[in-house]
Amino acid sequence: xxxxxxxxxxxxxxxxxxxxxxxxxxxxxxxxxxxxxxxxxxxxxxxxxxxxxxxxxxxxxxxxxxxxxxxxxxxxxxxxxxxxxxxxxxxxxxxxxxxxxxxxxxxxxxxxx
Amino acid sequence: xxxxxxxxxxxxxxxxxxxxxxxxxxxxxxxxxxxxxxxxxxxxxxxxxxxxxxxxxxxxxxxxxxxxxxxxxxxxxxxxxxxxxxxxxxxxxxxxxxxxxxxxxxxxxxxxxxxxx
Numbered sequence: 001x002x003x004x005x006x007x008x009x010x011x012x013x014x015x016x017x018x019x020x021x022x023x024x025x026x027x028x029x030x031x032x033x034x035x036x037x038x039x040x041x042x043x044x045x046x047x048x049x050x051x052x053x054x055x056x057x058x059x060x061x062x063x064x065x066x067x068x069x070x071x072x073x074x075x076x077x078x079x080x081x082x083x084x085x086x087x088x089x090x091x092x093x094x095x096x097x098x099x100x101x102x103x104x105x106x107x108x109x110x111x112x113x
Numbered sequence: 114x115x116x117x118x119x120x121x122x123x124x125x126x127x128x129x130x131x132x133x134x135x136x137x138x139x140x141x142x143x144x145x146x147x148x149x150x151x152x153x154x155x156x157x158x159x160x161x162x163x164x165x166x167x168x169x170x171x172x173x174x175x176x177x178x179x180x181x182x183x184x185x186x187x188x189x190x191x192x193x194x195x196x197x198x199x200x201x202x203x204x205x206x207x208x209x210x211x212x213x214x215x216x217x218x219x220x221x222x223x224x225x226x227x228x229x230x
Contacts, residue, residue: 036221041204041224041226042223042224043117043119043206043208043221043222043223043224044157044206044221045221046219046220046221089156089157099145099210099211099219100147100159100162101147101157101159101208101219102159103156103157103158104156105155105156106154106155106156108154
């Protein structure tokens, strides 16, 4: 059972545009919400993460928005660049489980020149 | 900092043989390592959690006798796929932590592409 639902499955954005990926969860015990970027044939790399006591976190061009009441969180990539073309995964975990990650299904992002 | 090395990056083996994959934390001590499996164009699925010095905890549906995990030290965990079959062909990825970034920091290895022929 997919504990974290991610959309869209794929996304095409023009260079300079904003890429938005959304995730939703059901388990209110989740207390850590990271986003990962994965290039083909490589392991995922942590982009940015948030805890539920914060509604927004920004690091460079990447912003997480978190809505605890709606049990949703999203990744915004500002000024998207062709080098951002990759697969993005949202995830959620519980501290007491040792932070084993429950991943969304992933979003394949293509940024066109 | 917080580098995780996974070896080999790709391996091809014959059906029925066993393959060992290593996951090393190079610049920190990892009390916990996770092993994930990823099929093409799909998400990562947690296979097992290993804590140093303890037996691994396997997720439901993962055969512990087929996927042997050893976490003998704070810097090394191994996954051995025993009696491999073509359906075991997949991308296996480990993650290790917590890193110096705090309890929330876990770093992924670069993955191992296993092909069973």
